[in-house]
Amino acid sequence: xxxxxxxMGQMIGAGLASIGMGxxxxxxxxxxxxxxxxxLRNPAAAGAQTATLFIGIAFAEALGIFSFLVxxxxxxxx
Amino acid sequence: MADxxxxxxxxxxxxxSKGFAIHPMEQFEIHPLFGGDALNWYTPTNVTLWMGLxxxxxxxxxxxxxxxRAMVPSRSQSMAEMTYGFIHKMIVDVTGKEGLKxxxxxxxxxxxxxxxxxxxxxxxxxxxxxxxxxTGVLALAVFLAVxxxxxxxxxxSFIKLFWVSSAPAALRPVLFLIELISYFVRPxxxxxxxxxxxxxxxxxxxxxxxxxxxxxxxxxxxxxxIVGVYGLELLVAVIQAYVFTILTVVYLNDAxxxxx
Numbered sequence: 001x002x003x004x005x006x007x008m009g010q011m012i013g014a015g016l017a018s019i020g021m022g023x024x025x026x027x028x029x030x031x032x033x034x035x036x037x038x039x040l041r042n043p044a045a046a047g048a049q050t051a052t053l054f055i056g057i058a059f060a061e062a063l064g065i066f067s068f069l070v071x072x073x074x075x076x077x078x
Numbered sequence: 079m080a081d082x083x084x085x086x087x088x089x090x091x092x093x094x095s096k097g098f099a100i101h102p103m104e105q106f107e108i109h110p111l112f113g114g115d116a117l118n119w120y121t122p123t124n125v126t127l128w129m130g131l132x133x134x135x136x137x138x139x140x141x142x143x144x145x146x147r148a149m150v151p152s153r154s155q156s157m158a159e160m161t162y163g164f165i166h167k168m169i170v171d172v173t174g175k176e177g178l179k180x181x182x183x184x185x186x187x188x189x190x191x192x193x194x195x196x197x198x199x200x201x202x203x204x205x206x207x208x209x210x211x212x213t214g215v216l217a218l219a220v221f222l223a224v225x226x227x228x229x230x231x232x233x234x235s236f237i238k239l240f241w242v243s244s245a246p247a248a249l250r251p252v253l254f255l256i257e258l259i260s261y262f263v264r265p266x267x268x269x270x271x272x273x274x275x276x277x278x279x280x281x282x283x284x285x286x287x288x289x290x291x292x293x294x295x296x297x298x299x300x301x302x303x304i305v306g307v308y309g310l311e312l313l314v315a316v317i318q319a320y321v322f323t324i325l326t327v328v329y330l331n332d333a334x335x336x337x338x
Contacts, residue, residue, distance in 0.1 A: 051171065051324055058321040062267045065274035072277075076103065 010078055014071040024064020031056040100291060102284040106208055106277065125212070128204040132193045139189075161189070168324060173331040180330060183223075187216060188323040195276060195315035199308070207318075208276040210269060217269035220326050228333035239336035268325060275318050279311045 035053045039046035111122045143158025151159060165185045169177045191207055198205025206212050228236040240257040242250060286307065289300040 048171075051168070054317065054321055055324060055328065058271060058325065059267075061275075062271045065271055065278070066267075068278055069270060069274055 010074045014074040017067050017071040017074060020067025020070075021064040024061055024067070027060030027063070028057050031060055100284055100288045102281040102288065105204075105280060105284060108209075124204045125206055125209060128194070128197060128206050129212075132190060132197055132206060135193050135197065136189045139193075161185075165323065169327055172324070172327045173334055176334055177327065177330055180227075184323060184326055184330075187220070187326060188319055191216070191272065191322050192316065192319035195319055196312075198276065198280070199311060199315060205276050205280055207272055208280060210273040213269040213273040214265075216272075216322075217265040220268065220329060221265040224329045224333045227330070228336060231334060232336055236333070236336050239332055243337075264329065268322070272318050272322050275314055279307070279314055283307055283311065 031053065035046075035049070035056075039049075108117065108123050108125055110117060111124065111127060117123070139154070139161075140158055143154045146152055146155050148155060162185070165188055166178070166181065169181060169184060194206040194212075197203055198207065228239070232238075240254050240261065242253045242257065245253050283304055286300045286304045290297040290304070293300065
């Protein structure tokens, strides 16, 4: 019985942790959207900034991956 | 602790017997290649095998590509040349000419990760970069090398990297602390970004495969979804190799030009 409650806690915790991925989605969307609106205003300068775009996306995405990792740890490693 | 883990494993396995014939995380298990279940540090495993295959394919690409040295390049030669030019341009754009000294290492890291990601997409293969241990070593090597290069090139003034001189004087100690923490979190995020992305993508494919097994004739839809996700994974495999490499170059640039 106690074990069941602990498992339930782990599963609920894993589900809650994955909410964080939504935040990463918002962040990546903001980066890409703002890049596009800037790129359409000045297409000539856009090409040189793609590296910055990918770095920004990577930083925003890493935090979502952290929450994914927390969910995995709760399910398999606790 | 052990009880909980077993209970979770049971809960997950119980679900597997109801709907999922395939467990999504099973593909990341490490098996010894030759008999037995004992895992020691010297045991050849499936990770070892696929790492070896990655290195063989990198060597094949560069050796076959560089063999002809034709004025009008063949297909393999232009692949090798384009990869070389891509990394070369990336380093020059971010760090300037002085970063080119470290070109061989950065090129090696890029090709290793790229081929590990791409070979991992072959069905029944093993994705080496989905193991945090592998990406962790790659990221730690970059972190230690960059820190060492920073102190060797700049001496103690490398600390200026954390001292944001353009900020108001009262804020500088706070920013120093934040910069210091963010510097030490780098290897963690650098490795988990790559490992987590690879693991997540492959687990998604397996989850859809489990749906396909459970749905009978309706399996058409999950299979179409797998085709879509696979295309996305192909993109992610290349982008993550690119991201890991460009972050390596950006960190290197911090070591070469630390002042803000």
